[in-house]
Amino acid sequence: xxxxxxxxxxxMAPGKSVGMYRTEQQPPTLRALVDKVIAVYDFKEVHVGxxxxxxxxxxxxxxxxVSAVPACGIDVADVLVQFNSVQIARDTGYVGGYxxxxxxxxxxxxxxxFCILTARHGADWVGVTNVTVPAPRDCANDRxx
Numbered sequence: 001x002x003x004x005x006x007x008x009x010x011x012m013a014p015g016k017s018v019g020m021y022r023t024e025q026q027p028p029t030l031r032a033l034v035d036k037v038i039a040v041y042d043f044k045e046v047h048v049g050x051x052x053x054x055x056x057x058x059x060x061x062x063x064x065x066v067s068a069v070p071a072c073g074i075d076v077a078d079v080l081v082q083f084n085s086v087q088i089a090r091d092t093g094y095v096g097g098y099x100x101x102x103x104x105x106x107x108x109x110x111x112x113x114f115c116i117l118t119a120r121h122g123a124d125w126v127g128v129t130n131v132t133v134p135a136p137r138d139c140a141n142d143r144x145x
Contacts, residue, residue, distance in 0.1 A: 003037060005118050008129070013101070021034075029086070072107045092119050094116065095118070096116075096136030098136065113132065113134060115131050115133050
């Protein structure tokens with residue numbers, strides 16, 4: 001179920017490299033899921049404190065003009081993803097977490113929470129959709145998303 005949900009990350013960040021947080025503080029089940037997702041999707045494993053935001057001034061070669069807007073990004077990947085919760089209820093499932101990225105023209109990273117909805121299709125799980133939410137705990141069945 002979690003592997004199918006991770007496929008939605010490619011839709012959330014098309015054409016971007018993805019780093020996935022993995023910590024020893026995660027519950028064993030969630031840590032195992034993160035390990036599988038990293039292996040299946042070839043995401044870069046990232047630990048707390050490894051990623052930093054860096055900026056450089058952009059210069060156009062033809063005009064030799066330096067832009068006032070710096071080109072900033074996260075040094076280990078374009079987007080960082082963290083899974084925080086997984087919930088399965090019969091034929092549907094939810095994965096909640098955070099995605100962190102530096103948007104074009106900004107010099108700070110922006111973090112937003114998401115829910116990824118999955119559904120059972122026969123014996124397989126399929127990622128259905130992703131939704132931005134106030135916090136990953138809002139992915140529970142009793143919450144609106």
